[in-house]
Amino acid sequence: MVAPFLRDVTPESSDLVCVCCNCRRERTAAEEWRDHTPVAGERLTHGICPACLYALYPDLAPLVHPHS
Numbered sequence: 001m002v003a004p005f006l007r008d009v010t011p012e013s014s015d016l017v018c019v020c021c022n023c024r025r026e027r028t029a030a031e032e033w034r035d036h037t038p039v040a041g042e043r044l045t046h047g048i049c050p051a052c053l054y055a056l057y058p059d060l061a062p063l064v065h066p067h068s
Contacts, residue, residue: 022052
């Protein structure tokens with residue numbers, strides 16, 4: 001069995017919390033990000049939100065996230 005990409009896993013189907021590695025906002029759905037409040041014992045994984053992606057990597061962002 002091949003595990004799906006984390007970006008394809010919805011928060012409801014996983015106990016991992018995806019947090020932006022730059023601004024620390026939390027992904028709540030495919031393209032929704034909100035401020036993250038740490039909770040003891042939660043399992044974190046890191047990604048990058050679209051705002052930080054475009055701010056930090058403006059040349060690569062359209063290739064990775066062409067929706068914006």
